[in-house]
Amino acid sequence: MGLQMLMNATLLGGLYALMGIGFSLQWGISGIINLSYGAMVMLGSYISLEFFNFFHIDPFISMIMSGAILFVIGAIIYRGLLQPFLKGGIVFTLILTFAVRLIVENIILKVWSADYRTIRLVYAGSNFQLGDVYIPLTKFLTFITAGILIYLTYLFMMNTKIGKGIQAVALDKEGAQAVGMDVEKMYMINFALGTALAGLTGSLWASIYSFSPHLLGPLVGKVFIIAILGGLGNIWGAAAGGLLLGFAETAGAGFLGSQWQEAIGMVIMVSVLLWRPYGLMGKKFFG
Amino acid sequence: MSNNKKVNIFLLIIAVVLFIFLPRFLSGYMVRVITTIFMYAVIAQGMNIMSGYMGYLPFGNAMFFGIGAYVTAIGMSKGLPFLVVVPLAAITAILFSILLGLPVLRLRGHYFAIATIGMSAAILSVVQNATEITGGAMGTTLPIIDKDPSIVYNYFYLAMFGLMIITTLSLHFIIKSRFGFGIRSIKANEEAAISMGINTTYHKVVAWAISAFFTSIAGALYAYWMSFIAPDEVFDVMIAVNTIVIMLIGGAGSILGPIIGAFIIELFAEVAWSAFLEYHLAALGIIIIIIVFFVPKGVTGTIADFIKRKKIRARKKVSI
Numbered sequence: 001m002g003l004q005m006l007m008n009a010t011l012l013g014g015l016y017a018l019m020g021i022g023f024s025l026q027w028g029i030s031g032i033i034n035l036s037y038g039a040m041v042m043l044g045s046y047i048s049l050e051f052f053n054f055f056h057i058d059p060f061i062s063m064i065m066s067g068a069i070l071f072v073i074g075a076i077i078y079r080g081l082l083q084p085f086l087k088g089g090i091v092f093t094l095i096l097t098f099a100v101r102l103i104v105e106n107i108i109l110k111v112w113s114a115d116y117r118t119i120r121l122v123y124a125g126s127n128f129q130l131g132d133v134y135i136p137l138t139k140f141l142t143f144i145t146a147g148i149l150i151y152l153t154y155l156f157m158m159n160t161k162i163g164k165g166i167q168a169v170a171l172d173k174e175g176a177q178a179v180g181m182d183v184e185k186m187y188m189i190n191f192a193l194g195t196a197l198a199g200l201t202g203s204l205w206a207s208i209y210s211f212s213p214h215l216l217g218p219l220v221g222k223v224f225i226i227a228i229l230g231g232l233g234n235i236w237g238a239a240a241g242g243l244l245l246g247f248a249e250t251a252g253a254g255f256l257g258s259q260w261q262e263a264i265g266m267v268i269m270v271s272v273l274l275w276r277p278y279g280l281m282g283k284k285f286f287g
Numbered sequence: 288m289s290n291n292k293k294v295n296i297f298l299l300i301i302a303v304v305l306f307i308f309l310p311r312f313l314s315g316y317m318v319r320v321i322t323t324i325f326m327y328a329v330i331a332q333g334m335n336i337m338s339g340y341m342g343y344l345p346f347g348n349a350m351f352f353g354i355g356a357y358v359t360a361i362g363m364s365k366g367l368p369f370l371v372v373v374p375l376a377a378i379t380a381i382l383f384s385i386l387l388g389l390p391v392l393r394l395r396g397h398y399f400a401i402a403t404i405g406m407s408a409a410i411l412s413v414v415q416n417a418t419e420i421t422g423g424a425m426g427t428t429l430p431i432i433d434k435d436p437s438i439v440y441n442y443f444y445l446a447m448f449g450l451m452i453i454t455t456l457s458l459h460f461i462i463k464s465r466f467g468f469g470i471r472s473i474k475a476n477e478e479a480a481i482s483m484g485i486n487t488t489y490h491k492v493v494a495w496a497i498s499a500f501f502t503s504i505a506g507a508l509y510a511y512w513m514s515f516i517a518p519d520e521v522f523d524v525m526i527a528v529n530t531i532v533i534m535l536i537g538g539a540g541s542i543l544g545p546i547i548g549a550f551i552i553e554l555f556a557e558v559a560w561s562a563f564l565e566y567h568l569a570a571l572g573i574i575i576i577i578i579v580f581f582v583p584k585g586v587t588g589t590i591a592d593f594i595k596r597k598k599i600r601a602r603k604k605v606s607i
Contacts (some may be wrong), residue, residue, distance in 0.1 A: 090396050093345050095531050095575055102572030225402055263412030266405045273402045274390045
């Protein structure tokens with residue numbers, strides 16, 4: 001793999017890593033496979049689009065708004081729709097999150113149409129060079145930002161009261177209840193954190209790539225793979241999974257042609273499921 | 288046989304006869320709509336045995352529909368007659384279900400559901416890219432039947448109806464059999480079933496093979512009926528979603544549930560398309576939410592609950 005390809009793969013992987021963590025947290029801790037996750041990412045993109053078009057705010061700044069809005073949306077969805085059905089088994093959470101995806105998809109289609117949208121940043125074309133390798137500025141900034149956000153998420157989980165509470169609930173729900181923790185609040189915040197990460201990813205995505213409702217499905221496919229590769233609920237696992245997917249896609253596109261990209265991802269996922277269903281890092285753990 | 292059962296069977300036979308003669312009174316369009324309902328009922332029964340009775344949701348079950356459709360298309364393009372290709376399609380689907388099922392059915396419910404989505408997407412990709420064999424993303428055609436259109440769609444109406452009856456009856460007898468008990472025990476408590484000596488892997492794989500069998504035949508019929516199929520149409524994830532909704536609203540874990548559900552959902556789809564053209568996605572989403580909140584056990588489940596409550600009330604009155 002050429003150095004340029006490696007650089008491309010890494011830059012892509014960083015963005016995927018951020019994207020995968022939110023989904024992995026939702027699945028690993030609440031047991032909810034959020035089929036509307038792709039829609040949440042796209043909402044983040046569209047929010048940044050609007051902020052850019054109306055207020056000329058750079059997506060790296062408007063991502064804060066995306067994150068905040070999607071956090072609230074996530075909390076509402078969890079409390080209103082999902083919490084009552086957690087005991088209903090997987091059919092209900094799958095079909096409910098799919099219903100959310102349908103509704104959001106329809107909203108996006110009505111407001112922004114199915115056309116691919118972009119955010120044209122002034123500095124979008126510039127790149128800098130490291131030896132023989134070209135690094136596009138926006139992708140570089142995205143990578144750095146993603147890394148910072150991932151680290152912040154980790155710090156949140158490890159050092160704040162709520163973060164530790166979420167971990168506690170994930171490790172032993174009854175034990176957490178026994179010491180008086182508000183378990184439902186923990187689950188809700190975790191879920192909302194997941195959608196917030198989705199929104200942040202969306203804003204970053206918008207700074208580099210074009211976006212449209214067509215991406216709704218494939219994005220969910222990608223985060224499945226990342227979550228499974230990394231082990232559910234495992235932040236650094238998901239980060240590694242994201243990088244791996246970035247590598248696999250870039251290599252696949254480079255050697256086999258881009259039509260096989262999605263198939264490669266799926267094949268990887270199914271293989272991992274068959275051989276190491278707990279993810280490449282083994283059983284679920286934190287840190 | 289109790290009197291109740293005799294009445295039920297009599298009613299069912301009348302319903303079957305009615306349906307057989309229905310096409311004479313309906314427009315070609317309605318006949319095609321009802322044929323689609325029968326088809327969805329079959330796919331939903333395939334899901335029903337896995338999810339409703341066994342508790343394993345094969346979200347990607349549409350892959351067998353697609354396999355059935357494509358094997359039929361490819362087979363007929365080589366000159367094989369339809370009645371020869373259909374068993375081939377079914378066997379192919381069963382082989383897939385066994386090959387993919389043996390490793391994947393070891394996994395718990397979550398993983399199984401996701402793995403099947405992954406498989407379905409992977410197969411879709413392969414079919415889309417293997418253009419020499421499958422016609423690629425542009426789709427492929429099947430031989431058109433050289434007869435009057437009304438004869439043709441009546442033929443498919445009856446074929447799908449027959450398939451639906453066979454599927455439903457088969458499921459009915461399978462569920463009542465000892466094998467069926469094994470399946471239901473897996474849903475109730477898999478560890479307990481294993482400790483009772485039930486070979487759960489065998490049950491799971493065979494159940495999925497049965498599911499694949501019927502779903503693939505539906506796909507085969509569909510391909511011949513439409514004369515044209517494309518990968519993203521027959522491997523569409525929306526097929527699975529619609530099937531799950533049908534199963535939910537009809538009542539999972541019941542024999543007639545999928546049929547009732549198919550009628551209800553198709554009815555709604557017909558209404559929604561004309562009334563909500565621009566919002567049909569959101570409308571479907573909202574309907575799903577309403578169903579899950581208000582009728583989670585579906586029509587048959589709610590009716591069963593109602594009957595149970597009436598019986599309890601009747602018993603209470605007597606005891607006082």
